[in-house]
Amino acid sequence: MKQWFMLTVVGTDRPGIVARITTRLFDNGGNLGEASMARLGGNFTIMLMVQYDGDTAALQRLLAPLSAELGLHFHIDEIEGRLHEHIVPDVRISVYGADRAGIVAQVTSALAAAGFNILDLESDVAGTERKPVYVMHIEGCATRGIEALTQAVADFARDGLDIRLTSIDTLMG
């Protein structure tokens, strides 16, 4: 039986990495599930659900030539591949401000304490080297309501962070 794996790949970015990895997997009986690729600080990163008829070691061996050729690090975990069970987020939170250490820790701790479950998070460091700006977008579920979250992050405005909470009303048609 085919097992699901989470394949994490990190390396120096260059054109064609996704094509090379996925073709190697496809040519050897692999099937892909959900994936998320991002270029973080110039590094290529991807997390990829792979269904493969073999164990972790076999998958590692299959990808080893690409690791050597493209200078990529592969990390493989056996996972349960539960598809078709997406949770629909009900709040989107946008945060931005002058970059400093601790923004993510402080904001997400306040949100977690107010009942927020993060489903999706993306952040970028924008601006310039001299004046970096932190920009973060989070989506998730407010298990105790959006008002609790609004109160939880109210104090950050005084620290110069702009935080906007928007309820997501998903139209089902």
Added chain:
Amino acid sequence: MFDVITYPDPRLKQVATPVNVFDDALRAFVRDLEQTMRGGPPSVGIAAPQVGSTQRIAIVDVSSRPKTRSHGRLVLINPVITRRDGDVIGREGCLSLPDFTGNVMRAERIEVAAFDENGDRNTYVFEEFEARAVQHEIDHLDGLLFLDRLVSRRNDLFRRKVYK
């Protein structure tokens, strides 16, 4: 009750044809379509192509949503959008594409002319959520799914209102 067909059923990508005869058969179809909408998973609208029909018929009802401007139960036959104002991004899902939601840009305010099941022509002004629902359903009549209009989630500021 009809079964709701799901993508990749090719009937969802067909342009539906106008209704010419407003008879009991049409009214029976509208009743069944409405029952399908109300009897299935929660939704604020349904279009005939979602049950495999090629008629330009949509039903919208956003009245169950709190704090939402609503005309109540709407039967929109051969609907035409005669005016669009403003752009707004919002999240949509679709009975014909389970387990996926995405951001779609829609006009914030629309004017629509449509017939009801008795053949009477009405004009409407729809705003905000109701306008989005009507646009989503009219898209079905033109063989379009919200997938055809997705805008990026990443880096999207998700402003409620984006004026040109």
